[in-house]
Amino acid sequence: MNTATAAMRLGLAAACLASAICAADEALLPGDALRDASGPTPSKPTLAVPGGFERGWEKQPPMIPHPIDKYNIDLRQNGCLKCHSPATFEVAKAPKVGDSHFLDRDGVKLDHLAPRRYFCTQCHAAQTGAIPLVDNVFEGG
Ligand code: HEC
Ligand code: HEC
CATH class of the missing domain: 1.20.5 (Single alpha-helices involved in coiled-coils or other helix-helix interfaces)
Known part of the structure; x- marks a missing residue:
């Protein structure tokens, strides 16, 4: 060679x-x-999913069914509470934060949101309504 x-x-x-x-x-x-534009209707991700998502199990933090990019959570403001706090939820027609969000770690009820529940997106995640790339075989309990 x-x-x-x-x-x-x-x-x-x-x-x-x-x-x-x-x-x-x-x-x-x-x-x-x-990748294939000529294929069946391409996946069009949307962040607005009216009606929300089913929970996989009872204590699952519900997924967020709307866009959240315009709401800030920092030391001075919490954009989520403009619609989800006990004082605002009725006008905003939004679900009120869970009762558990007012309990401290010892289970004592506070008259304000528990600090450990302040950073909403630590537990709640936005979910796109898109065709899944792979099948999800998770079964809720
Ligand atoms: C402008 C008002 C508004 C703001 C601000 C807002 N939300 Fe919402 N949110 C709603 C409404 C209305 C619904 C009910 C939508 C539906 O079910 O279709 C909702 C639904 C939800 C749900 C689903 C609850 C369930 O039981 O399924 C979660 C979780 C949530 N929002 C979290 C958040 C978080 C976290 C933020 C901040 C990053 C936020 N929201 C900011 C109005 C708002
Ligand atoms: C440490 C995790 C955690 C944080 C932080 C948190 N949540 Fe939740 N949230 C949960 C869990 C778990 C549930 C479902 C069980 C329950 O209601 O406690 C829930 C339920 C909810 C619900 C549905 C209530 C209902 O009655 O169905 C809304 C709305 C919500 N949260 C909004 C918020 C918002 C807004 C914030 C920020 C201010 C927030 N959560 C912060 C864990 C969290």
């Missing part, structure tokens, strides 16, 4: 290796709608 042939074989081997990796990628991402 001369040097040129050896170099060519090496090149081919590298190409095969690269395509093997690409093939593995394809297998991991079956959501063709994301």
Whole structure:
């Protein structure tokens, strides 16, 4: 085998290796709608999901069914409470924060939101309404 042939074989081997990796990628991402515009209706993620999401189990923090990018939570303000606090929820037609959010860690009821419940997004996450990339086989309890 001369040097040129050896170099060519090496090149081919590298190409095969690269395509093997690409093939593995394809297998991991079956959501063709994301790449193939001619396929079935592509996934259109939306952050507004009227009616909200079912809970997987009783004590699950419910997923957030609306966009939250405009609401800040910092030392001075908590945008979520503009709609979800006991004082505002009726006007905003929003569900009130859970009663558990007023209990301190010893279960004592406070007359204000418990500090450990202040950072809402520590437990509640926004969820897009999109075609899942992979099947979710989780079964709630
Ligand atoms: C402008 C008013 C408004 C603001 C601000 C707001 N929400 Fe909401 N939120 C709503 C309304 C209205 C619903 C009910 C929507 C529905 O069920 O379709 C809701 C639903 C929810 C739910 C679902 C409750 C359940 O029982 O399923 C969660 C969790 C939630 N919001 C968390 C948050 C968090 C966290 C923030 C701040 C980052 C926030 N919201 C800011 C109005 C608001
Ligand atoms: C430490 C975790 C945690 C934090 C922080 C937290 N929550 Fe929750 N939240 C939960 C859990 C768990 C539930 C469901 C069980 C319950 O009601 O306690 C819940 C329930 C809710 C519900 C539904 C209440 C109902 O009666 O169905 C709303 C609305 C909500 N939270 C909003 C908020 C908002 C707004 C904040 C921030 C001010 C917040 N939560 C902070 C864990 C949390």
